[in-house]
Every structure is written in C-alpha cells, then in structure tokens.
C-alpha cells in the first residue's frame with residue numbers, strides 16, 4: 183500500500199507531479215503510505231492554520247496535561263545547539279535526547295506514563311519517544327540491518343524477481359520507483375517491504391484486487407537470501423509487540439482528554455489489523471560529498487514527510503562501509519524531525535532503543551492529542567562520507583483495511599478529501615489518497 187506519509191518532500195511517487203510549497207522556511211510536508219512517499223498539498227503554513235486542533239487542545243486540556251512549563255524546562259535542558267558542517271546556509275538545528283521509557287515501565291499496565299506520552303507525542307511534544315532495554319532487540323536489529331547491503335547487492339535479475347509492480351512496489355524490492363523533487367527517480371535508497379505478521383493477509387481475490395498494497399502476499403528471497411525472512415519477521419514482530427504496549431499507554435493518555443469508545447483505542451485497532459508493513463531501508467553510499475544533492479541539504483537522503491499510518495517503529499540507523507559497520511563520520515547525518523514549534527531537531531537515540539513516531543491516522547483519530555511527526559533523513563557529507571551506506575528498519579503500524587475510521591467534525595489532515603463526520607475504512611481512506619495523488623485509479 184502506500185505507507186503513508188504526507189510529504190513535504192524531496193520525493194514523489196513515480197510519475198507524479200511535485201507541488202512544492204514551502205513549509206515555513208524549510209519544510210515541505212509529504213505523506214507516505216506503507217513507506218512509499220507520495221506528494222501531497224498538505225502544508226503547515228502556520229501551526230495554527232492547519233493544525234487548529236493543536237491550539238484548541240492546549241486550551242481545553244486539563245491543567246495537569248498542559249505541558250508548557252514542564253515541557254519548556256525539559257526542552258531547554260535537553261536541547262543544545264549543534265553546528266552543521268555544510269557550507270550552504272542551513273537553518274539552525276538542535277540536537278536532543280528523546281523521551282525514553284524503559285521496557286519494565288512500559289509493560290506495567292498500572293504505570294501512569296501519560297506525562298511521557300505527552301512529552302513524546304502530544305501537542306507540545308517532540309514527536310518521538312524511545313523504548314529502552316527491550317529484551318532481545320539489539321541482536322534482532324543487528325541481524326536484520328546487516329542483511330540490508332547484501333540484499334542491495336544481489337544481482338539485478340534476482341532483485342527484479344522480488345519486485346511487485348501490481349502493489350505499486352509495496353511488497354518486495356523497490357528501487358528507483360519513487361521520484362525526487364527534481365522529477366528524477368530516487369536512486370538514493372532501496373527498500374524491501376513485507377508484512378512481518380502475515381504472509382498472506384487474505385485469499386479473497388476481490389480484496390487483493392482492491393487493495394493490492396495491503397492484501398497481496400509477501401515476496402521473500404527464499405533462495406538468494408533465505409535469512410532475510412526470518413530476521414525481518416522476528417524484528418517486525420518484536421517492534422509490533424512493543425508498539426502495541428506504547429499504543430496502550432497512548433490510549434491511557436488520550437482517554438483522559440476525550441472519550442474513546444470500547445474497541446476504538448489505538449491498541450485494539452492495531453492488534454486486530456492485518457495491514458502492518460515493515461520496510462528495510464538501504465541508503466546507497468553518499469557520493470563525494472557536497473551540498474548539491476537533490477532537494478534541500480537537510481533531507482538529502484529521504485524527504486520531509488509524515489507517515490500515514492498510526493504508529494511507526496524505527497531502529498537507529500546502522501552506518502557501514504563495504505558492509506562493515508562503522509561510526510558515522512558526519513555527526514549531522516541521520517534522522518531529523520520538525521517539532522511543533524518549528525524547530526528542526528537531530529534525533530539521537532541508542533542502538534538498543536526502539537523509537538516510535540506518530541502517523542497521520544493516529545493524529546486524526548485522537549483529534550490531535552497525538553500529533554503526527556514530520557521527519558527526514560540527511561546524508562553524510564565530507565571527504566570521509568564517501569562510500570558510507572546506511573541501513574535501517576521501519577515498521578508502519580496501521581489500521582486494518584476494513585477498519586472504520588470515524589473522522590472528527592473538523593478534519594485537519596487531507597481535509598480536501600475527507601468529508602466532515604464521515605466514516606471511511608482505512609482501505610477507502612488510503613484509496614482516496616492514491617486516487618488523488620497518484621491518479622492511478624482504473
């Protein structure tokens with residue numbers, strides 16, 4: 183499917199025009215469905231115009247949930263200025279330590295983690311939080327990420343066998359199918375998509391035809407790289423299990439601020455979904471480094487976007503040269519997010535932590551109490567960056583194609599597509615985005 187992101191983007195999906203508008207001084211917002219980027223017109227010209235609910239929430243939330251003083255303190259003590267190495271004029275960038283919850287705290291259903299969920303995902307939050315000390319995670323991350331350069335260097339004819347144009351490359355191998363903002367194919371990274379939970383989400387032919395990007399079967403390199411399937415499923419399942427517990431605490435936080443009907447919380451929606459999609463990413467080595475890459479230099483490896491699903495689990499990227507792990511030679515390279523106060527922040531988290539970000543669907547369903555996170559990836563620069571590659575894994579946790587999404591009276595994401603107070607399934611909602619932005623309906 184398309185894992186969505188509303189992208190600002192220096193990328194668009196194959197063949198699509200790229201409406202570029204400035205998001206404040208830098209960010210164009212894009213949308214990504216199942217990890218594939220799609221260009222949308224959704225832009226935050228000002229935080230209050232599009233995201234009306236954010237300011238409304240700030241005023242309507244009970245005092246104990248108003249973070250400003252604590253959040254501001256939190257920000258000022260944890261965010262420090264970082265000098266960027268690029269010579270071209272770059273916006274000020276902050277480096278921060280993300281909000282972290284330890285695994286024992288997370289699995290305690292009686293623990294009150296509302297403040298941390300709010301600091302991470304709320305209207306004044308950073309947009310990301312991490313879970314530390316997850317048993318077994320570090321090894322599963324290493325096992326999978328180390329396979330990424332091996333997959334990317336398989337012979338072209340083998341990778342071709344792993345492609346699935348019918349799903350718009352949302353299963354199996356995808357390289358050069360999305361476009362950069364210049365209109366050129368995005369050759370900077372290759373992706374491998376699969377549903378880590380269900381190899382065959384359904385056998386109903388009409389459904390497979392209607393939602394090929396969700397309902398199709400997985401495509402594994404059974405002969406060329408048999409370890410991939412095992413490693414991908416193991417990591418994907420773990421990130422889903424931990425993410426479900428994050429979703430439980432998100433529900434606890436949101437339910438203090440608005441009524442959530444039985445069975446309509448994020449946790450239950452995600453637990454019954456057949457639509458989760460994992461994406462193993464391989465960023466090809468940066469070329470001799472300069473600042474003249476496609477798009478702005480901040481998003482030189484992956485354009486600005488918000489993910490389209492509900493909750494995205496992310497591993498810390500692994501940098502390698504010739505498939506051997508190395509420390510990244512450019513500390514400015516990696517994941518960036520744009521905060522609610524329009525600051526661009528370099529996200530730093532440990533190899534042994536799982537990061538979670540909010541996607542658009544969670545923002546819509548929680549009426550903005552959970553806020554989607556604009557993010558991008560910056561390539562390393564400088565002489566030493568030559569030959570440096572990056573691998574990472576994202577799990578897009580999304581509602582089932584059949585899941586009814588009750589949209590609020592006032593929709594602030596994709597509002598041009600969503601009639602107010604309507605009830606669409608996630609599959610229908612995704613289709614609307616595809617129809618509008620890809621013009622591919624036949």
Ligand SMILES: O=C(O)CCC(=O)C(=O)O
Pocket residue numbers: 187214217461463484489496499517557559574576
């Ligand atoms: O490479 C990363 O760290 C993030 C990738 C990402 O944002 C995505 O696939 O949607």
Ligand SMILES: [Fe+2]
Pocket residue numbers: 187214487488489557
């Ligand atoms: Fe993303």
